[in-house]
Amino acid sequence: MGVNGSRTEGAIISGQGLVKTYAGMRALDGVDVEIGRGEIVAIIGPSGSGKSTLIRCLNGLEELDAGSITFDGSPVPPGARRQWQTLRKRVGMIFQDYTLFPHLTVLGNIVLAPVRTGLLTRSEAEARGRQLLVRVGLDGYANAYPAELSGGQQQRVAIVRALAMAPDVLLLDEPTSALDPEMIAEVLQVIRQLSSSGMTLVIVTHEIGFARDIAHRIIFMDFGRIVEAGPPRTLFDSPQSSRLRDFLSKIL
Numbered sequence: 139m140g141v142n143g144s145r146t147e148g149a150i151i152s153g154q155g156l157v158k159t160y161a162g163m164r165a166l167d168g169v170d171v172e173i174g175r176g177e178i179v180a181i182i183g184p185s186g187s188g189k190s191t192l193i194r195c196l197n198g199l200e201e202l203d204a205g206s207i208t209f210d211g212s213p214v215p216p217g218a219r220r221q222w223q224t225l226r227k228r229v230g231m232i233f234q235d236y237t238l239f240p241h242l243t244v245l246g247n248i249v250l251a252p253v254r255t256g257l258l259t260r261s262e263a264e265a266r267g268r269q270l271l272v273r274v275g276l277d278g279y280a281n282a283y284p285a286e287l288s289g290g291q292q293q294r295v296a297i298v299r300a301l302a303m304a305p306d307v308l309l310l311d312e313p314t315s316a317l318d319p320e321m322i323a324e325v326l327q328v329i330r331q332l333s334s335s336g337m338t339l340v341i342v343t344h345e346i347g348f349a350r351d352i353a354h355r356i357i358f359m360d361f362g363r364i365v366e367a368g369p370p371r372t373l374f375d376s377p378q379s380s381r382l383r384d385f386l387s388k389i390l
Contacts, residue, residue, distance in 0.1 A: 149208070150175040150338055151196055151229065151307055156205035158191050158362075165191040167362035169205070173307065178339045180349035180370075183359035184385060189342040192359070193309040196340070197229050198222040210306070227255060230300030232310040236292040238284040238299075244271070245280040248299045257303060270298040274328045290321030294328055307338040314345060346389055350374055358382050 152172040158165045165188045173179055173196075181189045194200040196207060198214070207214045209229070214221050238247050248270070249263035258266065271277055274294045284292055293313060300308060310329065314322040326348055333339060333352050343349050349356060350370040357367040358379075366373060366382050374390075377383045 148174045152208045157203045164362045178354045180353035181342045181357045187359040188362040228306045230305035230308045234312045234316050236296045248302050289317045290324045293325045310341045
């Protein structure tokens with residue numbers, strides 16, 4: 139395992155030499171990363187370090203300026219629209235701000251994608267959605283509208299919506315950052331449940347204690363680069379870089 143903590147065997151998704159520039163500034167500066175099948179990876183670092191940009195590029199939501207993405211052993215070329223659409227069916231994304239459709243019920247939000255993509259019939263999607271709502275503690279909310287839910291409940295619905303597509307990988311972009319403190323615990327509990335199910339998870343988070351507890355591997359980013367990566371105990375107890383030591387001294 140190299141400096142970036144990447145795994146060379148069993149990778150479900152990987153990026154090589156990833157570069158993304160905004161207004162002349164490199165949000166990603168030659169990043170190499172691999173995510174193993176069934177692995178739970180937490181990405182930490184200061185604001186503006188490139189964490190969210192990295193997972194958005196892995197899902198094709200941001201187009202790379204350079205570098206390549208490989209999913210399940212197959213390259214996904216930049217601009218290959220059909221291949222990226224196929225990839226997004228298998229790589230779910232959870233955003234900071236839920237992004238639920240306000241005019242649809244909870245169940246309507248959940249069934250939209252699997253029905254439109256032809257993955258499931260409407261009756262199949264509704265049955266799966268109801269099962270998943272029970273799983274995240276939202277039994278009885280299928281006919282509610284997003285405005286009737288708390289922030290924590292909306293984020294749990296967003297997680298269910300992603301799970302309804304039966305993805306191989308779930309990317310979570312600071313899933314608790316928009317929540318009030320008392321609502322964070324309920325979302326983290328759902329993520330803990332997912333982590334025990336064997337699903338591949340990549341989580342951008344400021345919840346350092348949670349990351350330490352749940353992740354197989356921690357990636358620390360700064361200035362668009364992976365500075366250090368490894369098992370939680372190694373990173374938090376014996377950081378090798380002065381930048382990571384400084385970061386941890388301010389947040390722990």
